[in-house]
Amino acid sequence: MNQEEWLGLSLKHNFWTWSSQGSPDVIHVNRAEGVYFWDEMGKRFLDFNSMTMCVNIGHGNTRVQDAMIAQIRELTFAGPHMSTRARALLGQKLAEIMPDGIDHFLYTLGGADANENAVKLARDCTGKNKILTRYRSYHGATMGAMALTGDARRLHWEPSVMPGVVHFIDPYRYRSAFYRNMEGVTDVQFTQAYLDHLEEIIQCEGPQTIAGILLETVTGTNGIIIPPDGYLQGVRALCDKYKILVITDEVMCGFGRTGEMFAFEHWGIVPDIITMAKGITSGYAPLGAVAMRSEIAAYYKDRQFVGGLTYNGHPVSLAAALANINVIQEDHLVENAALRGEWLKQKLTALKAAHPCVGEVRSIGLFGAIELVKDRESRAPLTAFGKPLNATMKKVTAYLAENGIYIKNTGHMLLIIPPLIITDAQLEEGLAVIDAALQLADEDIALGQVE
Numbered sequence: 001m002n003q004e005e006w007l008g009l010s011l012k013h014n015f016w017t018w019s020s021q022g023s024p025d026v027i028h029v030n031r032a033e034g035v036y037f038w039d040e041m042g043k044r045f046l047d048f049n050s051m052t053m054c055v056n057i058g059h060g061n062t063r064v065q066d067a068m069i070a071q072i073r074e075l076t077f078a079g080p081h082m083s084t085r086a087r088a089l090l091g092q093k094l095a096e097i098m099p100d101g102i103d104h105f106l107y108t109l110g111g112a113d114a115n116e117n118a119v120k121l122a123r124d125c126t127g128k129n130k131i132l133t134r135y136r137s138y139h140g141a142t143m144g145a146m147a148l149t150g151d152a153r154r155l156h157w158e159p160s161v162m163p164g165v166v167h168f169i170d171p172y173r174y175r176s177a178f179y180r181n182m183e184g185v186t187d188v189q190f191t192q193a194y195l196d197h198l199e200e201i202i203q204c205e206g207p208q209t210i211a212g213i214l215l216e217t218v219t220g221t222n223g224i225i226i227p228p229d230g231y232l233q234g235v236r237a238l239c240d241k242y243k244i245l246v247i248t249d250e251v252m253c254g255f256g257r258t259g260e261m262f263a264f265e266h267w268g269i270v271p272d273i274i275t276m277a278k279g280i281t282s283g284y285a286p287l288g289a290v291a292m293r294s295e296i297a298a299y300y301k302d303r304q305f306v307g308g309l310t311y312n313g314h315p316v317s318l319a320a321a322l323a324n325i326n327v328i329q330e331d332h333l334v335e336n337a338a339l340r341g342e343w344l345k346q347k348l349t350a351l352k353a354a355h356p357c358v359g360e361v362r363s364i365g366l367f368g369a370i371e372l373v374k375d376r377e378s379r380a381p382l383t384a385f386g387k388p389l390n391a392t393m394k395k396v397t398a399y400l401a402e403n404g405i406y407i408k409n410t411g412h413m414l415l416i417i418p419p420l421i422i423t424d425a426q427l428e429e430g431l432a433v434i435d436a437a438l439q440l441a442d443e444d445i446a447l448g449q450v451e
C-alpha cells in the first residue's frame with residue numbers, strides 16, 4: 001500500500017485524541033531513528049518535540065529494544081501484585097537517582113494517573129482534601145487530572161471533574177498579573193509577591209483543609225515557564241509551615257530534560273511526592289510512576305492503598321524504563337542536555353533579536369519556548385490561546401511541517417523539546433527553518449496583516 005492508502009485506512013476506522021475527527025492532523029509514520037522520523041514516502045522529519053515530549057533518549061535505541069525483547073521472552077506479563085526481576089531492579093534504580101528519603105514507587109500507566117494517585121496518597125496521608133495547583137498548568141486528561149489542570153483544557157469538562165481543587169497564579173514574568181510593568185522589580189520582590197499570593201490563598205482556604213500543592217516544576221505545555229530562584233524553596237517553606245505536602249509533576253521536565261535528572265534539583269528542594277511518566281521509558285513503552293517519601297509509604301503499613309489498575313507494573317514497561325535510565329546515565333544525556341541547552345539559549349536569544357514577532361524566549365536545558373506576539377509593546381499573543389490558529393500562525397506551522405521540522409505549538413508558543421541526544425548541528429538545522437518561518441510572521445506584522 002502507498003502512503004495515501006495507509007493514511008486512508010487509518011482515518012477510516014480510528015478515533016483521534018485532541019482532534020476533530022473530520023480533519024485530524026495526522027502524519028503517517030513509518031520509521032524513526034535518532035532525532036529523525038520518516039513517513040511512508042521517505043520524507044524525513046527532525047523531531048523537535050520528541051514525539052509527545054517523551055523520546056528523551058532518541059528513537060530506535062537498540063539497548064532499550066533488546067531489553068524489552070528479552071523481557072517479553074522471559075516473562076511477558078505478570079499481575080500488579082507480583083514481584084518480577086524488572087520490578088525489583090527498577091525500584092532499586094529509581095531509589096538511586098532520587099534524593100535520599102524518596103524510596104518507594106507506585107507504577108502507573110502514564111502521567112495523568114500518576115497525578116491522580118499522588119492526590120490519593122496526599123489525601124490519605126494528611127487526612128485533608130484540597131489540592132492546590134496553578135492556572136498555567138497541565139496535569140493530564142482523565143477527569144481527576146483535568147480538574148488538577150489549570151489551563152483552558154479543563155473548562156470543557158467542568159463541572160463534572162474531580163472536586164477539591166483550588167487554583168492559584170504562577171510566577172510568569174512576561175505576563176505577570178501582579179506587575180504589569182516589570183521595570184525596577186527585582187527577582188526577590190517578584191518571587192515574594194507570588195509567594196504572598198499563595199500564602200493568602202492557603203489562609204483563605206484554610207491550611208487544615210489542604211492536603212497538597214501540586215506543581216509542574218517547570219511548566220511545560222503552557223510555555224516552559226521557569227520558576228524564579230527562591231520560588232520553589234518558598235513553596236516548600238510554606239508547605240512545611242502549614243503541613244501541606246509538596247507534589248512536583250516531573251512528567252515532562254524529568255529524566256534529563258532540563259539539564260538535571262529531575263528539574264527540582266535546580267532549586268535544591270526535596271518534594272514529598274514526585275510524579276513522572278514520558279521520559280521514564282522515553283516512550284518505548286507506556287509507564288508512569290509516583291515516587292514518595294518513606295514516611296508516606298509507611299502510612300500504609302497496616303492500611304490498604306485503595307487503588308490500582310490491571311496493567312500497573314507491566315514487566316515490559318518496567319524493563320524498558322530500566323534500560324532507558326541506564327542509557328541516560330551511560331551516554332551522559334543529562335550533561336548533554338545541559339551543554340546543548342546553553343547553546344540553544346544563545347541561539348534563541350539571537351532569534352529574538354532578529355524577529356519582531358518574538359516577544360520572549362525561554363529555555364532550560366533542552367526545554368524551550370518561543371513566544372510569538374503581534375507586537376512587542378502590547379505583547380498581544382500572535383494567535384489567541386485556546387482558539388483556532390489565525391492565518392499567520394497557520395502559515396508559520398505549515399512552513400515548519402513542509403520543511404521537515406516536527407514541532408508543536410500551544411497557541412502562540414513554539415515549543416522546542418528535542419531528544420537529548422541532539423547535536424549542535426542538528427539543533428542548527430531545525431533553528432534555521434524556524435528562523436525562516438518567523439520571517440513569515442514578521443512580514444505579516446509589518447504589513448499589518450495579522451488577524
Ligand SMILES: Cc1ncc(COP(=O)(O)O)c(C=O)c1O
Nearest residue numbers: 110111112138139140251252277
Ligand atoms: C506536566 C504533565 N503532567 C501530566 C501529563 C499527562 O501525562 P499522560 O499524557 O502520560 O497521561 C502531561 C502530558 O503531557 C504533562 O505534560
